[in-house]
Amino acid sequence: MSFSTISVIGLGYIGLPTAAAFASRQKKVVGVDINQHAVDTINRGEIHIVEPELGDVVKAAVAQQFLRATTTPETADAYLIAVPTPFKGEHEPDMVYVEAAAKSIAPVLKKGALVILESTSPVGATEQMAQWLADARPDLTFPQQAGEQADINIAYCPERVLPGQVMVELIKNDRVIGGMTPVCSARASELYNIFLEGECVVTNARTAEMCKLTENSFRDVNIAFANELSLICADQGINVWELIRLANRHPRVNILQPGPGVGGHCIAVDPWFIVAQNPEQSRLIRTAREVNDHKPHWVINQVKAAVADCLTTTGKRANELKIACFGLAFKPNIDDLRESPAMEITQLIAQWHSGETLAVEPNIHQLPKKLAGLCRLATLDEALNDADVLVMLVDHNPFKARSAERIQQQYIVDTKGVWR
């Protein structure tokens, strides 16, 4: 059976672009979200998140009546669940949103429907979701009970798009398809092939769950390696950026870049899902998380040392000294400040420093609540003219465009090697 109506549960950074991609291929898409503001915004043809190209696709899809949002699930041929999976307690995955989403679609499920979980999840989550659905609908059969003959097909198909390039990567990237049975995988592949230009690579649900966690853990471990090198190099008086550039000339070495720490909602979270399930075996993955989480505190100590040197050399009092922090976002050239190590560092500096702290973030017009009253949003020129100590936190393009030779200040803590 082909898919004439598709329902996407959760209209955030992944769900909305996915809903828009199906709608742009002239499928009837019903997006469901508990956030009334998001629903109203989308129904006006607008978007409530920042992502290049998404606004235009949503606007067109809503105008042509292929995309509609609601707070109440409706009957559909396929459901995609793309709700958050944060962690709770000691970094254990919190599945409450997936549970709520599954329970919300259960009453409207009809025989022949396909249910896909896209949210980053611990191994076994898809089987758990299938059980929640089966408990709620004893009148239907599910893959764990009836295998290929089941009334409902279920698969785990993780997203792997890069924020800032979602509309391109959603279509171009290969997709891992983890069906609970081969028929479930075949139907999920058929669904994604509506918009996918990349390949559907078929496996089972548990492998697909682990694959998503593995991809982000791989990146976290590799960034931790770079961050650890940056600490060693600082101690040895070696320029870590030059070192990495040289080492990467080896044909089998490809070291990532150190920074102020690891931010965002994925790489700093997902490795903990592996650690929570296999604490004994995941020693490297846990240590990588700890190395990356420690980096902002190391940066603060570097700033304190630079300030101490500056005070001694200039004879100024601490409250006369200006510190400028460059960048607040969690990575370059975006305006997303959530889970950002640059934000954390700027806040800690401003709380500690008795003089003025300037924050330079070309991608925002107003400081977030956390920093309001603590520091002042300044332009790049203002900060470069006025500040005594510079703290480079995010390698935004306008910062990189400013040549290092024109930077007058002697006291620079450069976590991204921009003005080294």
Ligand code: SAJ
């Ligand atoms: N970072 C470094 N050094 C580097 C690369 C990144 O310090 O060399 C830092 C960034 O500054 C940022 C953090 O890591 O603070 C994460 O940024 P990112 O660009 O590596 O990744 P995200 O979080 O934007 O998106 C990741 C992607 N995963 C991988 O590349 C394996 C994306 O493909 C996933 O879909 C996304 O997580 C997700 O949703 O899971």
